[in-house]
Amino acid sequence: MFRQHVRQLLSTYCHDELAPTEARRVAEHLLVCQRCRGEYEAIKLGIALMRELPTAQAPDTIWPQLEAALTQQTEQTAHDTAPDIAPVHVASPTATQTPRRLAPLFANWARTAAVSFAALVVACLVGGWFYLRPNAPSWEVARLAGAPQIGRERIGERGQLAVGEWLETDNNSRAQISVARIGEVEVEPQTRIRLVETRPTEHRIELARGTMHARIWAPPRLFFVDTPSAVAADLGCAYTLEVDDAGRSLLHVTMGYVALERGARESIVPAGAACATAPGTGPGTPFFEDASDDFLHALAAFDFKQGGDDALKIVLTEARVRDTLTLWHLLPRVDGDERARVYERLAQLSPPPDSVTRDGVLHLDEQMLTRWKDDLESKWLPESFPAVRKAWRHLWQ
């Protein structure tokens, strides 16, 4: 795979101009090739920068000047005078103004009936163009069971979900969405999903309620899911996301990593881990689902029920080596004595690297926290997948 770098294909890939098999090859290569991924980030930045340029409207003064030049040409043609005519130029202190040579044009300019007819044709054509103009971008939706709806219409075996439209399933319906060419989303019953945005550098949906399973084979941070209490940013992975009627959500990651974000609060959730979110709070602290029941209940109380010190004590006591995922995330979420206690327990379970000091961690030195996280990461992924772990570490960085 490394023999076939994809740097030359990256703009084509971002502009969705590659055949599906080729696009998939590029996406898979980007997951494992840091060098190409660096180029991909540059291309994405270039595309994002170009999108910052506003559209421009030509000033109304151009047509009268153009028309004057055309009329001048017509009159000269009629009088069979000199063939050279200079265009009427817009005042421009910097533009170089060069006379243009016009060929004879309008042999029969005064055909009033023809002009009227042409005006009518023009009006019809403009109207027709509005009906025929290109539609908004959309994703294909396949019916898996029941009668999923897009807007108010039930889809048949397949439908198209356009930007801004809602896909809704009832108690008996399920559907599968093709996410551009980068993945798939399975939609469970009682779910409401809206396509918010789809463009080369960002694909975004809103999960208002229900359950979805995502499998994404694109580079990190290309696919986002907005929920009422956080945004799930794909880091190249497979996961399940549930949202209840109160706007709370629960994320289970089955492969790779997902970042849950709201404002400055971020939780990085690796495979095998989960994370809850709640309106007003945002992402809670990620945890492994095989932690003890006491640990899980105490963490939920700490994150969302103001469980305070009592809950924290249980979390620290019950934590295993693998639960350093939770403790590492807790460091910036507590302060004072609580942070010191979290540090001590974390250091007891997995001593920090030599370059990471207690004082630095308690002051939330970003580089030290990152170095410790890099060291801890080996405890968070199954030992049986060293290659996967290495690849995901590259992605995270």
Added chain:
Amino acid sequence: MEPVALMSDRQIETGVIAACQRGDREAFQLLFETYKDRVYAIALYFFGGNEAQASDITQQVFLKLFTKIAQFRSEAEFTTWLYRLTTNACVDEQRKVRRLSQLDETFTFDQVCVSEAQEAQLARRETAERVKEAVAELKPKLRVAILLKYFEGLSYEEMAAALGCSKGTVASRLNRGHKALARRLQHLRGALRQGD
């Protein structure tokens, strides 16, 4: 910035162009109104935001187009012809005004210095200003490719036809253009919207 919608129905173009070829000025005006903003936008950003120069190029392009339209045969797409006229006009003009562009750059720089101290709402305008400057400094071939892509929303095949080159060359020019912009404006990454 969204690409401007294309007048894609070939029959519409054919009907209007036929009327233009008969000397119908109403049809000329329709054609002008349909495409003026696209031609203007390409010229505007090709010349680093110089509005007077963009107006001048737009006028030149349509004068040439109306002059030659009797010779236009519908084997080719009208838009391909129009964009070729536009890009050629820009590149030709660039050769003539290379010296003067430096004055314009200095003026723009002064404006940027003033706006840097302003509030966040102006930050986006400033980002656009920097992008505009960076685009204007790309090599003409890369600049034209980038502008056709983002202001006309052309496919690689359409761009190849308009530029008279292969799709591979289009892809290569876009790659180089994007990377050059990213290199020059790396520091603006944080200023862009989330997800971009």
